[in-house]
Amino acid sequence: MNRRNLLGTLAAVTTTGIAMTMSGKSKAAAAQSSAGVAANVSRTGPRNLITDVAGLQVGQSHDADSQTGVTVILPDKAAVAACDVRGGGPATRETDALSPENLVQEVDGVVFSGGSVFGMAAADGIAAWMGARGRGFSMGAAPGVPPSPILPTACLYDLANGGNKGWGEEPPYRQLGVEALEAASADFALGTAGAGYGANSGGLKGGLGSASVITEDGITVGALVAVNSLGSAIAPGGKSFWAAPVELNAEFGGLGTAGLVAGPEDYGRAMQPRANTTLACIATDVALTRVEAQRIAIMAQDGLARALRPAHAPFDGDVVFALSTAQQEASQDMPRSVLVTRLGALAADTLARAIARAIYEATALPGSEVPAWRDL
Amino acid sequence: MNRRNLLGTLAAVTTTGIAMTMSGKSKAAAAQSSAGVAANVSRTGPRNLITDVAGLQVGQSHDADSQTGVTVILPDKAAVAACDVRGGGPATRETDALSPENLVQEVDGVVFSGGSVFGMAAADGIAAWMGARGRGFSMGAAPGVPPSPILPTACLYDLANGGNKGWGEEPPYRQLGVEALEAASADFALGTAGAGYGANSGGLKGGLGSASVITEDGITVGALVAVNSLGSAIAPGGKSFWAAPVELNAEFGGLGTAGLVAGPEDYGRAMQPRANTTLACIATDVALTRVEAQRIAIMAQDGLARALRPAHAPFDGDVVFALSTAQQEASQDMPRSVLVTRLGALAADTLARAIARAIYEATALPGSEVPAWRDL
Numbered sequence: 001m002n003r004r005n006l007l008g009t010l011a012a013v014t015t016t017g018i019a020m021t022m023s024g025k026s027k028a029a030a031a032q033s034s035a036g037v038a039a040n041v042s043r044t045g046p047r048n049l050i051t052d053v054a055g056l057q058v059g060q061s062h063d064a065d066s067q068t069g070v071t072v073i074l075p076d077k078a079a080v081a082a083c084d085v086r087g088g089g090p091a092t093r094e095t096d097a098l099s100p101e102n103l104v105q106e107v108d109g110v111v112f113s114g115g116s117v118f119g120m121a122a123a124d125g126i127a128a129w130m131g132a133r134g135r136g137f138s139m140g141a142a143p144g145v146p147p148s149p150i151l152p153t154a155c156l157y158d159l160a161n162g163g164n165k166g167w168g169e170e171p172p173y174r175q176l177g178v179e180a181l182e183a184a185s186a187d188f189a190l191g192t193a194g195a196g197y198g199a200n201s202g203g204l205k206g207g208l209g210s211a212s213v214i215t216e217d218g219i220t221v222g223a224l225v226a227v228n229s230l231g232s233a234i235a236p237g238g239k240s241f242w243a244a245p246v247e248l249n250a251e252f253g254g255l256g257t258a259g260l261v262a263g264p265e266d267y268g269r270a271m272q273p274r275a276n277t278t279l280a281c282i283a284t285d286v287a288l289t290r291v292e293a294q295r296i297a298i299m300a301q302d303g304l305a306r307a308l309r310p311a312h313a314p315f316d317g318d319v320v321f322a323l324s325t326a327q328q329e330a331s332q333d334m335p336r337s338v339l340v341t342r343l344g345a346l347a348a349d350t351l352a353r354a355i356a357r358a359i360y361e362a363t364a365l366p367g368s369e370v371p372a373w374r375d376l
Numbered sequence: 377m378n379r380r381n382l383l384g385t386l387a388a389v390t391t392t393g394i395a396m397t398m399s400g401k402s403k404a405a406a407a408q409s410s411a412g413v414a415a416n417v418s419r420t421g422p423r424n425l426i427t428d429v430a431g432l433q434v435g436q437s438h439d440a441d442s443q444t445g446v447t448v449i450l451p452d453k454a455a456v457a458a459c460d461v462r463g464g465g466p467a468t469r470e471t472d473a474l475s476p477e478n479l480v481q482e483v484d485g486v487v488f489s490g491g492s493v494f495g496m497a498a499a500d501g502i503a504a505w506m507g508a509r510g511r512g513f514s515m516g517a518a519p520g521v522p523p524s525p526i527l528p529t530a531c532l533y534d535l536a537n538g539g540n541k542g543w544g545e546e547p548p549y550r551q552l553g554v555e556a557l558e559a560a561s562a563d564f565a566l567g568t569a570g571a572g573y574g575a576n577s578g579g580l581k582g583g584l585g586s587a588s589v590i591t592e593d594g595i596t597v598g599a600l601v602a603v604n605s606l607g608s609a610i611a612p613g614g615k616s617f618w619a620a621p622v623e624l625n626a627e628f629g630g631l632g633t634a635g636l637v638a639g640p641e642d643y644g645r646a647m648q649p650r651a652n653t654t655l656a657c658i659a660t661d662v663a664l665t666r667v668e669a670q671r672i673a674i675m676a677q678d679g680l681a682r683a684l685r686p687a688h689a690p691f692d693g694d695v696v697f698a699l700s701t702a703q704q705e706a707s708q709d710m711p712r713s714v715l716v717t718r719l720g721a722l723a724a725d726t727l728a729r730a731i732a733r734a735i736y737e738a739t740a741l742p743g744s745e746v747p748a749w750r751d752l
Binding site for chain 2: 088216235302310311340344346349
């Protein structure tokens with residue numbers, strides 16, 4: 001039990017009207033602190049994947065010859081979504097539709113792809129597939145008129161990372177989108193997979209990561225990320241992950257935090273300053289408005305900042321989406337601003353963990369000179 | 377000497393056209409890594425303050441009875457500036473003027489104040505003082521017409537932190553603004569000072585922090601921050617600063633990174649979820665366009681994310697300004713995107729250090745139940 005949490009702090013504010021409410025270390029909290037990671041065994045979801053959030057599936061595909069791939073996050077029914085773009089080189093599609101003043105409130109999926117601008121075709125394939133099956137946004141059904149599937153999409157730049165990109169006028173992404181969709185499941189691969197198949201990160205093999213957390217009061221938050229960052233997920237001079245302070249159950253090696261030291265302009269391994277990009281999606285089962293989801297996406301970017309150094313550079317196209325599957329209503333005893341603070345803070349930590357897991361799970365591609373973390 | 381830096385990596389890209397350029401660990405880099413902090417002794421500016429950036433002064437004032445204060449950052453001549461607002465509860469003035477499509481390119485000062493919405497009057501006093509002396513923006517001098525000093529301003533919420541706020545219709549901020557301006561100097565106090573005088577941070581006394589760094593090629597980056605955050609600058613269960621990985625010269629105690637562990641929703645000490653807010657300004661002596669300064673402000677927010685957990689909550693009004701005093705031109709051998717990446721990454725680390733220094737230097741206010749870090 002962890003009584004030193006934000007819920008306790010803030011809920012007490014509400015009922016007492018006093019801002020400072022937390023007592024000193026409770027015995028339970030002190031025990032947890034000294035036990036460290038071990039005390040948190042029960043806090044991830046059963047899969048430690050974004051699909052621990054009820055109402056979500058994930059599908060992935062890749063082209064081993066082209067060394068690229070696609071990941072799609074699929075809510076069982078249209079889900080409230082927000083988007084926060086903070087990198088300097090984004091490649092996105094259908095993100096303007098998510099502005100809160102616009103018509104559409106919910107999305108049918110979120111699509112991540114390699115292939116830079118060519119990758120946006122992944123959503124073409126998925127949109128056609130869904131439209132043919134009557135799934136999507138519509139102001140009213142009409143015979144022979146497909147609905148419009150809302151599929152916000154973001155792409156990372158893996159064009160120059162190796163593999164055969166000589167596809168001329170026939171890039172593979174439309175087909176990869178359909179294949180990813182048809183593979184949708186609660187289980188999916190991490191590391192060299194999906195949109196992270198061809199990704200690199202701070203001079204190492206990048207990849208696809210995911211993680212989840214379940215709170216004491218039963219809220220689930222999950223994250224999925226394709227890491228192709230300019231910045232590094234590990235501190236210079238070793239293998240320690242920047243995300244180590246929030247690691248659970250040695251999910252990315254349990255190396256601890258002692259190695260987290262970096263001098264000015266010491267970013268460790270060689271960085272590859274082309275168009276880079278980290279693509280992230282966080283999700284929760286709690287019902288949210290679209291504007292609440294926006295603040296959570298903003299706070300989640302801090303997980304990217306904590307797990308990668310540097311982040312949000314001109315070369316990155318960093319994007320965070322936030323989804324609510326609305327499988328449960330939050331307690332009405334909790335002010336909405338407190339709920340959003342909790343979810344945003346959880347999302348940041350969970351995204352940081354997902355980033356480290358992406359690098360930890362990645363394997364080097366055949367013929368590539370870029371090593372995987374596990375090869376260091 | 378640190379050869380594993382971004383400059384080396386990216387400059388080599390330019391000249392060779394090859395993305396991966398860094399060799400393995402150089403002997404010098406390995407030596408630096410093993411020496412840790414000690415190897416970086418020479419890398420801060422002489423004052424380790426934002427005023428190490430040539431062409432800047434800082435003035436501060438406070439009202440001990442009201443337990444609040446003002447800090448003003450003053451360029452010797454009007455300076456290019458950008459602003460990035462990411463908190464959920466900002467209190468700002470003259471930030472719209474900084475949008476790149478607008479008329480004004482440069483500012484005469486950046487003003488930080490306690491007092492929430494009342495604090496914005498600090499800029500009234502400074503504007504009148506400057507206008508009376510002919511300093512400010514004008515489309516052409518005219519007899520008897522003062523110029524318009526451009527003074528972007530942001531305030532933090534210290535109203536309920538203690539002290540006598542019963543000022544009725546006469547809040548002290550206009551006068552505090554003038555007093556801060558008249559105290560401008562290259563040297564200024566940290567901790568319980570200026571806009572951070574009445575600040576709290578994550579259940580501890582907050583305050584005013586600053587730090588600087590000088591690169592091997594002679595670029596100076598500095599940061600100043602008033603920390604009144606919801607989130608904590610230290611990890612739960614101890615005194616370790618989240619910014620420890622980038623600490624230089626034991627500038628905030630040299631406690632290291634081993635204590636940086638936090639379970640889900642374990643945020644340590646009690647947090648005070650009123651309107652909070654961290655106000656930051658980063659500066660460099662390198663000439664920048666206003667749009668370049670914008671990307672650097674965005675990247676600098678990552679320093680806030682790394683030094684405080686959580687950050688950017690609905691209760692925070694987090695703002696980062698970026699200033700260029702244009703005392704030197706960057707090498708033309710360096711692509712501008714590389715320059716911006718370097719400066720943004722340096723700004724993030726320097727801001728993280730400044731945040732930790734604010735808490736480290738703070739002293740508890742008389743009569744307050746909120747302890748200072750040094751009292752733990």
